[in-house]
Amino acid sequence: MNLESLRTYALSFKGVTESFPFDTDTLVFKVGGKMFLLTSVTSIPLQFNVKCDPEKAIELREHFQAVIPGYHMHKQHWNTIYNEKDASDMQMKEWIKDSYELVKSSLPKKKQTEIDSEI
Numbered sequence: 804m805n806l807e808s809l810r811t812y813a814l815s816f817k818g819v820t821e822s823f824p825f826d827t828d829t830l831v832f833k834v835g836g837k838m839f840l841l842t843s844v845t846s847i848p849l850q851f852n853v854k855c856d857p858e859k860a861i862e863l864r865e866h867f868q869a870v871i872p873g874y875h876m877h878k879q880h881w882n883t884i885y886n887e888k889d890a891s892d893m894q895m896k897e898w899i900k901d902s903y904e905l906v907k908s909s910l911p912k913k914k915q916t917e918i919d920s921e922i
Contacts, residue, residue, distance in 0.1 A: 804849060804886050804892045804895055804896075805849060805886075806842065806844060806849055808892075809840075809842060809849065809851060809899070810830070812896055812899060813832045813840050813899060813903075814832075816834065816900075816903050817834075817918050817919065817921045818834050818835060818907070818917075818918035818921055819832055819833065819834055819903070820832070820833050820834075821833075828843050828844055828845055829841055829842070829843060829844075830842050830843075830844050834903055834906050834907050834910070834918065835906070835907065835910040835914045835915075835918060837906045837909070837910065838854075838906070839853065839854055839899075839902040839903045839905070839906040839907075840852070840853055840899055840902055840903070841876075848885065848886045848887040849885075849886040849887075850874075850883055850884065850885045850886065851883070851884055851899075852873050852874065852875075852876050852881050852882065852883050852884075853881065853882055853884060853898050853899055853901070853902035854880055854881055854902040854905050854906055855880065855881065855882050855898070855901065855902065855905070856901075856905065857879045857880060859901075860872075860879070860880070860881075860882050863882060863898070864882065867888070867889055867890050867894075868885075868888045868889045869884055869885045869886070869888035869889050869890035869895075870882050870883070870884055870885075870890065871883050871885070882898070884898060
């Protein structure tokens with residue numbers, strides 16, 4: 804996975820926006836105004852942070868060298884994923900989707916309905 808494929812995948816979900824709210828290097832993807840994915844546009848190899856259920860986060864860290872506690876994030880709820888380690892593109896996409904769904908499900912029901920009704 805490279806930066807462009809990550810970006811394309813993240814933007815394929817309904818209601819997603821992208822911005823650089825912190826600096827010119829950190830690309831942030833949000834759903835309903837809440838972050839679900841962050842990445843550095845200059846990191847080589849690609850690495851990114853995704854939100855994760857705390858129990859699943861621990862499980863992933865135990866099974867994948869590519870997964871560590873979220874860098875500069877709440878370590879219980881965020882993982883940093885390193886590309887070019889032992890996780891496939893398909894697994895990384897699954898973790899991005901899980902993060903999106905986790906954040907979206909935390910939004911008010913009205914906001915979730917608005918997002919779901921987008922074309």
